[in-house]
Amino acid sequence: xxxxxxxxxxxxxxxxxxxxxxxxxxxxxxxxxxxxxxxxxxxxxxxxxxxxxxxxxxxxxxxxxxxxxxxxxxxxxxxxxxxxxxxxxxxxxxxxxxxxxxxxxxxxxxxxxxxxxxxxxxxxxxxxxxxxxxxxxxxxxxxxxxxxxxxxxxxxxxxxxxxxxxxxxxxxxxxxxxxxxxxxxxxxxxxxxxxxxxxxxxxxxxxxxxxxxxxxxxxxxxxxxxxxxxxxxxxxxxxxxxxxxxxxxxxxxxxxxxxxxxxxxxxxxxxxxxxxxxxxxxxxxxxxxxxxxxxxxxxxxxxxxxxxxxxxxxxxxxxxxxxxxxxxxxxxxxxx
Numbered sequence: 001x002x003x004x005x006x007x008x009x010x011x012x013x014x015x016x017x018x019x020x021x022x023x024x025x026x027x028x029x030x031x032x033x034x035x036x037x038x039x040x041x042x043x044x045x046x047x048x049x050x051x052x053x054x055x056x057x058x059x060x061x062x063x064x065x066x067x068x069x070x071x072x073x074x075x076x077x078x079x080x081x082x083x084x085x086x087x088x089x090x091x092x093x094x095x096x097x098x099x100x101x102x103x104x105x106x107x108x109x110x111x112x113x114x115x116x117x118x119x120x121x122x123x124x125x126x127x128x129x130x131x132x133x134x135x136x137x138x139x140x141x142x143x144x145x146x147x148x149x150x151x152x153x154x155x156x157x158x159x160x161x162x163x164x165x166x167x168x169x170x171x172x173x174x175x176x177x178x179x180x181x182x183x184x185x186x187x188x189x190x191x192x193x194x195x196x197x198x199x200x201x202x203x204x205x206x207x208x209x210x211x212x213x214x215x216x217x218x219x220x221x222x223x224x225x226x227x228x229x230x231x232x233x234x235x236x237x238x239x240x241x242x243x244x245x246x247x248x249x250x251x252x253x254x255x256x257x258x259x260x261x262x263x264x265x266x267x268x269x270x271x272x273x274x275x276x277x278x279x280x281x282x283x284x285x286x287x288x289x290x291x292x293x294x295x296x297x298x299x300x301x302x303x304x305x306x307x308x309x310x311x312x313x314x315x316x317x318x319x320x321x322x323x324x325x326x327x328x329x330x331x332x333x334x335x336x
Contacts, residue, residue: 030275033326034290037319041294045301052301055181062186063174065296067247068263069189072270073196074240076288077233079271080200080213082280083139085234087127089263090150091241092248095119096255097154099245100163109167117242123150124238128231147264154257164254174250185247192243197285209233213280269316270295273323 046053071088078085099116103109123146130142176184200206211219212226220226244263249255274291276283295316302312 120242
């Protein structure tokens, strides 16, 4: 009887210790730190400007940064692979330029929008097929090459000219509201974010992405079609770049070959700050979503008080470096 009681007490202590450990791990997740940073940025911005902390301002601010956030959703998949795509800014430009030129040549706006999306899909597919067929070339080299190629084609088509003259309803994408309160772009992004979250965390496809990021060779031998999944993800990344092009062009009212310059760096910063490891196999969509709004509201708040863009870049760069250092210090190379 005494022996059994002692065993029960030992078992209960072990269970309690395990629960305490799991609880500690839960609250030490990177996403909690991001949430604290997110709250701190709102506090700081509200102190910098009395006009910042109200519903209309916070909702309107999303229109200034959510176009590039679409790409961050799919770039999360790419970086979890351990790969990268630095051609997305050029894909945005090429998709936008071709849409504008076709519309100005007499094509209907819906068909021009379709062409924009097809250009993005094609650009992403080219990236993917080059990466899976020429394995001796890294994704950095391939997408660096296509970054130059896509931007160059955009300049050949439009040179240094602008193209626009879009119908009024097209402007609704970038500047429209639902019920005169919620920006259209925020609603579309929320839908896309839910889809990507479910795809990454609740499907077999998402589990395969993590597996490939941890060890693509082992994944191949376990029956995962690594090349096929990579091709799908890079093509999807091109599609999201084209979707971003629609919203960006709508906001601008016209397009030029140099639009979206530097988008690739902003997008990668959003993903890495969100806790996605560049070595692959680690990261959560919720962290990326938090980092999108951290960077977006940080830029917006500092812009309200006319902080120079160069200073904002320095602050974001410092925040990114600090986040990587803290992440490595706390979590090392733990995989998802």
